[in-house]
Amino acid sequence: MRLTSVILGLAAFAGASPSKILEARQSVGDGPFGPAGFQTHASLPRHTIYRPNNAAAAGAMPVFIWGNGACSGDGTSARNFLAQIASYGFLVVSQGVPGGGGSTTIDQMREAVTWAANGAGGAFNVDRTKIMTAGYSCGGTEAYAFIDDARVSSIGIYNSGMLGNYDQAKTIRKPVIIALGGPSDIAYPNGERDYNNIPASTPTWKGNLNRVGHGGTYGEANGGLYAKATYKWLQWQFKGDQSAGAYFVGNAALSDGWNNITSKSINVGGTTPGNPPPTTTNPPTTPPPSTNCAGLYGQCGGSGWSGPTCCSQGTCRASNQWYSQCL
Incomplete structure (x- = not known):
């Protein structure tokens, strides 16, 4: 069912434009397969592709497909965040080209999903069975469009939430990670409401980082805590890394500074989290x-x-x- 209402190897490849080296003030990722670089590729011309420098050692890479804030067509608007994820052994695809303008669409994200599911144009070693869509703010509404797409195995919602037809969250069956910026985040009520509507049987983790509001940590060095939670989620969900999964059941996330952490149906090596008591007030169904x-x-x-x-x-x-x- 389609949603009806929804909110960097640095080497170039055949058919690709040269990879762009990030400026010194920008992060290139500190993961074991990094640094990372970004490029475009003829087989997916409307997107930006981030890959780790040591992609050969990473093996077949799961694919993380990203929608930008404001549905922006700039594929490098969240480059610190995306480069960090790529440096941990994932192929990252962002909506839009480097420095691009205009707005992106759900159909454009669907192009990336189809591309990944069909083997990434034969140019990248990907695991076509492990695809996640995610996005920031408006980009999160693009990611939500794939809750019923069998090719997509997980969804990431960042400073975002459904903007209508809220009951659709009740149909989500694939694992979801939700990162919000606390009560000062304009999308806070939407994301909190979506979490409450997602079935108890659906593996879901939600954390707030109250200090960042709607801005997230995308521009922080190596993408900040949002990137850390994301690559650990991917390591756990797509690579079976139980030590990474422990981040979502132990005290590590709380110690890092996450607030109001809660989850449902999260089980890592037989361990389930001790969730804090629910808040006494529910977020409004619509913004006041x-x-x-x-x-x-x-x-x-x-x-x-x-x-x-x-x-x-x-x-x-x-x-x-x-x-x-x-x-």
């Missing part, structure tokens, strides 16, 4: 009406939106019919 203007990166419009429609910083720009954001 407001006469205030949204801040930078906040939502300012879209089908069914009843919150602010002006911006205290930036300009309200439509990413799709369901989501407009202050940029």
Whole structure:
């Protein structure tokens, strides 16, 4: 069922544009197969591909497909975050080309899923059975479109949540990781509501990082804690790494600074997490009406939106019919 409402080897390959070396102030990943570089490839021309320098040692790589904040067409807008994930032995595909403009679409993400499932154009050693879609803010709504796609095995929702037809979260059966920025995150009520709606039998982990709000840690060195949780999730889900999975059941995430951690149906080596008690208030079903203007990166419009429609910083720009954001 398709959703009806949804919110860097540095060597070049045959048919590829030269890999771009990140500037010194930017991160290239500190994983065992890094550093990482990014490039474009003729077989997937509307996307940016991140791969580890030592891809040969990584073997067949699971594929992580990413939707950018504001559904941006810049495939390098989250490069610190994406390079870090790639350096741990994953092929990362971002919506849009390096430095690109405009907006991306669900169909564009579907191109990447099909490409990965068909063997990545024969240019990259991928495990076509291990694909995850994920995204930030508007990009998260793109990732949600694949909850019923059998080719996709896991979903990642970052500072995002469904913007309508909320009951669709009740149909999710594949593992989900949700990362939010606490109550100051404009997407906090959406993500919290989605977590509550996901079936108890669906392996799901949710953590908040209250200090970051809606901005996440994408631009921090090596992508910050969002990248750490993501590559550990991928190591566990797609490579069977129980030590990585332990991050989601022990105290490591809490010690790292994550807040309000909770999960359902998470079992790692027979260990289940001791979840904190639920919060006493449930997030609202829809964003509350407001006469205030949204801040930078906040939502300012879209089908069914009843919150602010002006911006205290930036300009309200439509990413799709369901989501407009202050940029």
